[in-house]
Structures are given as C-alpha cells and as structure tokens.
Amino acid sequence: MSIKRLLFGLTVFAVVLLIGGAVVMAQQQDISIVHYYSSALGQETMTALFDTFEAAHPEYKIVDNSAGHEDFKTQILVTIAGNNPPDIFSYWAGARTQFVVDADRLLPLTDFWDENSLDDIIPAGVKPAAVYNGEIYNIPMNVHIVGFFYNPKVMEAAGITEMPTTWDGFIAMCDTLKAAGVNPIALGSLNRWPAQFWFDYMVSYTAGADYRQALMAGEAAYNDPEVATAMETWKQLTDAGYFVPDANAYDWTDAADQVANGDAAMTLMGTFITGYWDGNGLVAGEDYDFFPFPVINPDLPVVTHGTVDGWAVPASAANPDGAKALLLHMLTPESQATWALGQGALAAVNNVDTSIYSPVMKKAADYLAQVQFLSGYDLSTTPPMAEGGLNMFAQFMNDPSGYMAYLDEAQAVADDVFGS
Amino acid sequence: MTRTTYRWAALFLALPLAVYIAFVVFPLLSSFYYSLTDWNGFDVNYNFVGLANFEKMFSDRLFSNAIGNTLIWTVAAIIVPTGGGLALALVLHERGIFANIYKSMFYLPIALALAVIGQIWLWIYQPNWGLINATLRNIGLENLAQAWLAKPQFALLAVILAWSWQQTALSMVIFLAGLTAIPQELIEAAHIDGANYFQRVRRVIVPLLAPASVVVIALAVINSLKSFDVLYVMTRGGPFHSSDNLAMFMYNESFQKYNMGYGSAIAVVLFLITLAVIAVYFRQSAQVERLYD
Numbered sequence: 001m002s003i004k005r006l007l008f009g010l011t012v013f014a015v016v017l018l019i020g021g022a023v024v025m026a027q028q029q030d031i032s033i034v035h036y037y038s039s040a041l042g043q044e045t046m047t048a049l050f051d052t053f054e055a056a057h058p059e060y061k062i063v064d065n066s067a068g069h070e071d072f073k074t075q076i077l078v079t080i081a082g083n084n085p086p087d088i089f090s091y092w093a094g095a096r097t098q099f100v101v102d103a104d105r106l107l108p109l110t111d112f113w114d115e116n117s118l119d120d121i122i123p124a125g126v127k128p129a130a131v132y133n134g135e136i137y138n139i140p141m142n143v144h145i146v147g148f149f150y151n152p153k154v155m156e157a158a159g160i161t162e163m164p165t166t167w168d169g170f171i172a173m174c175d176t177l178k179a180a181g182v183n184p185i186a187l188g189s190l191n192r193w194p195a196q197f198w199f200d201y202m203v204s205y206t207a208g209a210d211y212r213q214a215l216m217a218g219e220a221a222y223n224d225p226e227v228a229t230a231m232e233t234w235k236q237l238t239d240a241g242y243f244v245p246d247a248n249a250y251d252w253t254d255a256a257d258q259v260a261n262g263d264a265a266m267t268l269m270g271t272f273i274t275g276y277w278d279g280n281g282l283v284a285g286e287d288y289d290f291f292p293f294p295v296i297n298p299d300l301p302v303v304t305h306g307t308v309d310g311w312a313v314p315a316s317a318a319n320p321d322g323a324k325a326l327l328l329h330m331l332t333p334e335s336q337a338t339w340a341l342g343q344g345a346l347a348a349v350n351n352v353d354t355s356i357y358s359p360v361m362k363k364a365a366d367y368l369a370q371v372q373f374l375s376g377y378d379l380s381t382t383p384p385m386a387e388g389g390l391n392m393f394a395q396f397m398n399d400p401s402g403y404m405a406y407l408d409e410a411q412a413v414a415d416d417v418f419g420s
Numbered sequence: 421m422t423r424t425t426y427r428w429a430a431l432f433l434a435l436p437l438a439v440y441i442a443f444v445v446f447p448l449l450s451s452f453y454y455s456l457t458d459w460n461g462f463d464v465n466y467n468f469v470g471l472a473n474f475e476k477m478f479s480d481r482l483f484s485n486a487i488g489n490t491l492i493w494t495v496a497a498i499i500v501p502t503g504g505g506l507a508l509a510l511v512l513h514e515r516g517i518f519a520n521i522y523k524s525m526f527y528l529p530i531a532l533a534l535a536v537i538g539q540i541w542l543w544i545y546q547p548n549w550g551l552i553n554a555t556l557r558n559i560g561l562e563n564l565a566q567a568w569l570a571k572p573q574f575a576l577l578a579v580i581l582a583w584s585w586q587q588t589a590l591s592m593v594i595f596l597a598g599l600t601a602i603p604q605e606l607i608e609a610a611h612i613d614g615a616n617y618f619q620r621v622r623r624v625i626v627p628l629l630a631p632a633s634v635v636v637i638a639l640a641v642i643n644s645l646k647s648f649d650v651l652y653v654m655t656r657g658g659p660f661h662s663s664d665n666l667a668m669f670m671y672n673e674s675f676q677k678y679n680m681g682y683g684s685a686i687a688v689v690l691f692l693i694t695l696a697v698i699a700v701y702f703r704q705s706a707q708v709e710r711l712y713d
Contacts, residue, residue, distance in 0.1 A: 077675075246567035248570035
C-alpha cells in the first residue's frame with residue numbers, strides 16, 4: 001500500500017469516527033461535575049452513585065472532573081471566575097457558599113426545593129445550611145458532626161468505663177489517662193483546620209452559641225474577655241500536658257492513627273474519621289467509639305459543631321436540568337444510605353433508616369437529632385477572616401502562653417475584613 | 421537576507437511571539453492592572469483603588485515577614501549552593517571512573533521535580549521516624565530531635581536546606597564545566613612556582629571560574645526568588661507564616677484570602693525585584709565576557 005493510500009484510509013477512518021461520535025453525543029447530554037470526594041473511598045462511592053444515575057437516566061452521561069481536596073478550593077473558583085464552570089459541584093455549606101452567592105455566580109435552587117418538597121425530607125436543623133440571602137443555593141448531601149472519637153481498649157486499660165458528660169468529668173478522665181501513661185488527646189493541626197474545633201467548642205461552651213455567631217459575623221471582637229476566657233480554658237488543657245506534643249507536625253490522619261494505635265486515647269474530629277478508620281479495617285464500637293464534647297457551662301445551650309457538604313449549581317452551568325436530575329438522584333433514600341455508609345457520614349435526609357448506621361454513627365446521628373447544629377469555624381466566617389483565625393490556632397498550638405497577643409493579631413485581621 | 425526570507429522569518433516568528441504575548445506579556449500586564457484594584461479574584465465587580473495596595477504593604481507585618489524570609493533565602497542561595505557546588509566540583513574534577521559515579525549521584529536531584537524533593541524531605545524531617553530524628557536518637561542525641569517543620573524557628577531553614585540539595589547539584593555541574601575550560605598549564609605553572617593546593621584554588625582556579633560563578637549565583641538567586649513548589653509541598657508557608665516567602669505570601673493573599681488585587685501588587689513587587697537581579701546578572705556577565713575576550 002502506498003503512503004497516499006494509507007493516509008487516505010486514515011482520513012476516512014477519522015471522519016467516520018468524528019461523525020459517529022457526534023451522533024452518540026447528540027443522543028446523550030453531558031453533565032460535568034467537580035467534587036472533592038477524591039480519596040479512594042469517596043471516589044468509589046461517588047462513582048457507584050453516578051453508575052446508578054446513568055442506569056436510570058440513559059439520556060445523561062456524567063463527566064467527572066474530581067479534584068484533590070486542598071486543590072479543589074482554588075480550582076473550582078478559578079473555573080467559575082473564568083466562566084468555564086461545571087454543571088454541578090460539591091461545596092461546603094456556610095461562608096464558602098456565601099462567598100460565591102455574593103458574587104452572583106450560583107443558580108438559586110429555591111424553586112427546585114419547593115417543587116420537590118425538600119422541606120419534608122431535609123431536617124429543619126440542616127436547612128439553614130442551604131439558605132443564603134433568603135434563597136436556596138446549596139442542596140445538602142451529608143452532615144458531619146464533631147466530637148470525641150476514642151480508643152475503647154485504651155480507655156479500658158486505664159480503668160475508664162463511663163465517658164464524661166461534664167467538664168470536671170473530662171478533666172478527671174484526662175488526669176486518669178495521664179497517670180496511666182497515655183497521652184489523653186491527639187491533635188494533628190498541620191493543615192490548621194483540625195485545631196479550629198477546639199476553638200469552636202471552647203467559645204460555644206464558655207461564651208455561648210449566640211456570642212460565637214456574633215464573633216463569626218464580625219459583631220464581637222477577638223480580644224473580648226469572652227474569647228480570652230475560651231482560650232484560657234483551652235490553655236489549661238495544654239498546660240496540663242493532655243495533648244500529644246507538636247500537634248502542628250501532624251495531619252489529622254496521623255492523629256487518627258495515634259488513637260488507633262493506642263498512642264493516644266482520643267481525638268476531637270468530625271464523623272468523617274469513621275470513614276478513614278473503616279477504610280483501614282477498624283471495627284466501629286470495638287476499635288473506636290464516640291462521645292460528644294462535654295458541656296463546660298451547663299447554663300448555655302448544647303450544640304454540635306460540624307460540616308454540611310452539599311451541591312451547588314453555577315449560574316452559568318451549561319446543563320442545569322441535568323444537574324437538577326442528578327440532585328434528585330442524590331437525595332433518594334437509597335443514594336443517601338449508600339453515600340452515608342460509603343463515606344462515613346450522616347445522611348442529609350430524614351427518610352434513611354438509622355439502623356443502617358454502625359453503632360458509633362448511630363450515636364452521632366441520635367446526638368445530632370437532639371441539639372443545635374453550628375458550622376465549624378472556617379465555614380462560619382469569611383475566608384480572609386478564617387485564614388487569620390486558623391493562623392492563630394496554629395500559633396496557639398505551638399506556644400499557648402502568648403494567646404492574648406494572637407487574639408490581638410486576629411482582631412487586626414477582623415478590623416481589616418469587617419471594617420472597624 | 422532577501423525580502424522573501426524576511427517574510428518567512430516573520431511568519432515563523434509570529435507563532436512563538438503570539439504564544440509569548442498570550443501567555444507571558446498579557447498576564448504580566450493584567451497583573452499590573454489588577455494590582456491597582458480591590459478585585460477578589462472572583463466577583464464580576466471591583467473598584468479601582470490606585471496605589472492603596474502598595475501602601476498597605478508598608479504597614480503589613482506579613483509582608484515585611486515575607487520580604488525578610490525571601491532575603492534570608494536569597495542570602496542562603498548565594499552561600500550554600502555556590503559553596504557546596506564549588507567544593508564538590510573541585511573534589512570530583514578529573515578523578516576518573518569513581519568520580520564519575522559520584523558526579524552522577526550528586527547530579528541526580530536535578531532529575532527530580534521540586535515537588536518530589538519536597539516530599540522526600542518531608543520524610544527526612546518527619547518527627548517520629550524521619551531520617552534526621554531517627555539518626556539523632558540512634559547516636560544518643562534524642563534531645564536535639566525536633567518537629568523540624570512544625571517549629572517556626574526551623575521551618576524556613578529546613579525548606580531552604582531541601583531546596584539547596586537540588587540547587588547545589590546544578591551549581592556543581594556548572595562549576596565542573598567551568599573547570600574543564602581552565603587551561604591546565606596555568607595551574608601547573610602555579611604549582612611549579614610553589615603554590616600549594618589552597619593557594620592554587622584561591623589565586624588561580626576561583627578567579628578563572630568567574631564566568632561560571634556569575635551564572636551559578638544568578639541562577640541561585642533567581643531560583644530562590646521564584647521558589648514556591650518546594651515550600652508549598654513542605655509547609656505552605658507555615659507554621660503561621662514563619663516560612664512564607666514573597667511567592668507563597670502572594671499565593672495566600674490571592675487564593676486563600678481572595679485579595680487578588682493585593683496579591684497582584686505583591687506579584688508586581690516580586691517581578692521588579694527579579695527584574696533588578698536579572699539586570700545585574702546581564703551587566704556582570706557582559707563585564708566578565710569583556711574581561712576574558
């Protein structure tokens with residue numbers, strides 16, 4: 001065969017492929033999606049949900065461009081700002097969503113919410129995470145709450161059988177653990193955010209949830225006596241040597257490993273830690289268990305801090321109908337159960353049978369049902385403020401004694417962000 | 421050249437020039453423009469704020485911190501890779517087969533991306549089982565073992581050391597090339613005149629290495645100014661900004677705090693500093709060339 005003939009043949013072949021491809025494309029609509037569930041477990045479960053969606057909706061094809069968790073934060077904003085957004089993307093409810101809403105980059109989903117009577121299935125405690133400036137912009141996918149995850153074998157070896165519900169009881173337990181030669185608390189604040197949960201509970205339980213909300217909104221000051229008291233309470237724990245040294249050197253998974261290995265007794269973390277442990281072959285209820293953050297001041301309301309992960313649709317999405325079809329699929333009890341189990345999360349809807357949960361996740365679900373839900377620090381305040389606050393927590397874990405100076409610095413950031 | 425060849429030349433140059441304008445000149449000019457705005461990098465609306473972003477730098481403690489760290493990095497870049505590269509080159513120059521094996525070994529880090537180098541050094545610095553702490557514990561110096569990257573007083577130096585590992589290899593290669601260019605007779609003549617090894621190095625070899633030294637130092641300084649990847653992998657400027665350099669500070673302001681206008685202003689400052697260094701480099705290398713012509 002001559003070269004010319006070969007080239008001619010190849011060209012014909014290419015044209016056939018192009019036309020064939022175009023025909024298939026015309027039958028199927030793409031739904032492009034970007035999400036941050038890129039770890040092995042998250043991606044596997046998400047792909048399973050995509051598969052059931054495509055099986056039920058042959059007219060749609062999911063194009064998954066998932067990104068690594070930390071890279072996602074920058075990447076999604078760049079694609080939206082560049083007017084090249086996906087049709088739907090996973091997003092943290094709270095200040096991050098508010099930021100995109102305020103820039104007029106998201107599609108309001110209030111009609112979608114009403115048409116599908118989502119009030120019936122999404123609990124009233126979770127709904128505030130969906131609402132921004134009076135409209136729905138973020139459809140919840142799952143809830144994580146933050147509490148103590150501990151190693152029951154370590155507790156048992158130190159003679160602790162009852163988990164504390166009061167602050168005195170918590171201090172006594174830490175002393176018992178320390179006397180038994182165990183590090184009571186693991187914390188991996190390398191990426192800073194794991195330390196924020198301590199700040200969240202310290203402020204909410206010494207100054208109250210209302211004060212905390214005011215602080216997050218820039219209506220209270222970081223160098224107020226209320227915040228100083230919260231930091232002082234936190235400092236009493238570091239001064240007593242309850243934390244594993246050098247928290248800033250470790251990631252949260254390192255802290256999880258320290259608890260799993262028995263090098264530490266417990267860690268304050270979101271329920272997503274169960275997904276990490278389950279993936280490593282730990283058994284819920286045997287190898288790890290859960291208790292809520294003990295109340296410090298019993299006169300203040302009981303809260304839980306946590307995260308609502310949801311979905312947002314960009315204002316300039318090419319296929320909003322496809323995105324909405326996918327959203328409905330994500331909210332079915334079957335999808336929610338699959339997701340909750342695969343991801344180690346609590347379902348965002350109330351029609352999932354709680355008996356599917358592990359004994360540990362059931363405890364968390366029952367607790368969530370009783371108390372007020374508040375987003376964690378970096379989802380409660382604006383991103384530039386969160387950057388300054390997270391910085392402060394890392395400073396505190398390095399040297400707690402200087403907390404007043406850190407609070408002044410944080411307030412300087414707040415003055416800049418909220419306007420003094 | 422004839423008219424036709426000019427046309428062809430223009431045609432062939434047009435494409436790379438278009439790419440250069442689209443991907444270098446245009447972004448450069450737009451960051452100049454954005455440095456005069458309060459754009460958050462995202463909103464369709466933003467305001468023109470004049471030189472406010474540049475004024476803010478003077479009172480911003482984080483900016484002076486980043487400038488200071490960049491300066492430390494630049495000074496370290498002049499000393500560590502240059503000294504280390506020169507020492508290695510002198511030891512390994514013309515020493516036969518074993519030296520070639522060592523040369524390849526010392527050269528290897530250049531084949532790695534800086535992100536990979538960052539990851540390797542993360543393991544070396546790991547507080548529990550990392551090479552440094554494990555070694556310290558094994559030789560009975562466990563008191564010196566540290567969480568190197570978690571301590572503000574060590575984090576920056578630890579990252580610079582990791583970065584220098586690769587930069588030293590690059591310097592060594594340039595110095596080795598420079599050494600082969602030195603006429604052997606000059607060194608032999610000095611030898612016969614009674615100069616010992618250190619005198620020969622100081623009085624003959626180092627002065628003759630001037631052209632190579634200019635390249636080594638300029639590359640080290642420019643690379644230090646643009647270093648971001650190794651820092652991003654190892655500390656992200658942390659703990660609490662203690663290892664921020666200008667590039668990391670710019671990234672944080674632009675993409676973490678959404679101050680794209682301020683971030684662009686920092687980028688402009690970084691650009692001007694780099695431009696000054698490059699100007700000095702061109703002047704020096706022109707002088708050196710004239711000297712040896």
